[in-house]
Amino acid sequence: MLTFAHVSHSFAQQHLFADLNMQFSAPRIQLYGANGSGKTTLLLLAAGLLTPSSGQVLFEQQNVLQPTAKQQIGISASKIQLPEFMSAQALLNFHCHQHQCPVDAVLIDQLALTPFLHTKIADLSLGNYKKLSLLTALLHQPRLLLLDEPFNGLDEASRQVLLQLLDEYPGQVILASHEPLALQHAPLQQIAIEQLKGMAA
Numbered sequence: 001m002l003t004f005a006h007v008s009h010s011f012a013q014q015h016l017f018a019d020l021n022m023q024f025s026a027p028r029i030q031l032y033g034a035n036g037s038g039k040t041t042l043l044l045l046a047a048g049l050l051t052p053s054s055g056q057v058l059f060e061q062q063n064v065l066q067p068t069a070k071q072q073i074g075i076s077a078s079k080i081q082l083p084e085f086m087s088a089q090a091l092l093n094f095h096c097h098q099h100q101c102p103v104d105a106v107l108i109d110q111l112a113l114t115p116f117l118h119t120k121i122a123d124l125s126l127g128n129y130k131k132l133s134l135l136t137a138l139l140h141q142p143r144l145l146l147l148d149e150p151f152n153g154l155d156e157a158s159r160q161v162l163l164q165l166l167d168e169y170p171g172q173v174i175l176a177s178h179e180p181l182a183l184q185h186a187p188l189q190q191i192a193i194e195q196l197k198g199m200a201a
């Protein structure tokens with residue numbers, strides 16, 4: 001379970017979260033809210049990629065800033081850039097070597113990424129870049145999967161592959177998306193980011 005404990009976060013003069021206390025326990029959560037409301041920031045805090053101005057973010061009682069907690073978390077967000085000098089295949093090989101997981105050729109094929117595996121990341125199209133980013137978030141099957149606008153740029157066939165994957169994913173999934181979503185099997189809890197801000201103590 002992901003827990004925000006007395007989390008405040010500010011950028012320069014902008015106070016985004018103030019003393020946020022929240023337990024994210026549902027297996028599938030969709031965050032929604034206006035542009036600039038703080039969805040990406042919340043996901044980056046949850047992944048331990050941003051340090052809160054104060055308070056703690058915990059996953060399974062461990063501070064997400066700890067490397068052992070980070071190993072259990074995967075994230076895809078456009079703000080997290082992939083190394084552009086590598087090929088898609090080289091990045092996937094590196095990622096799976098690091099996490100000791102198989103490079104899932106079936107999933108890569110379902111996403112129609114196979115013909116682009118030897119393309120340099122800098123030269124990938126927007127949609128194929130998004131697919132690669134998603135693969136680096138989930139191939140190692142982290143217990144917590146954080147996805148920022150995962151459907152942006154995906155064609156309809158890939159969108160269906162991702163929807164099914166999210167439906168069946170064995171861990172917890174928290175995603176930020178502007179579009180209405182429905183999963184077939186897993187109920188999706190929808191949380192307005194403004195509501196979270198209202199829950200600040």
Ligand SMILES: Nc1ncnc2c1ncn2[C@@H]1O[C@H](COP(=O)(O)OP(=O)(O)OP(=O)(O)O)[C@@H](O)[C@H]1O
Binds near residue numbers: 014016033034038
């Ligand atoms: N590194 C940063 N430095 C300064 N301000 C930032 C930084 N990152 C985000 N912000 C600001 O924090 C606010 C929330 O940004 P965030 O990207 O979390 O919003 P969002 O809800 O994901 O927006 P969108 O729907 O447009 O993706 C915005 O006003 C943004 O300009």
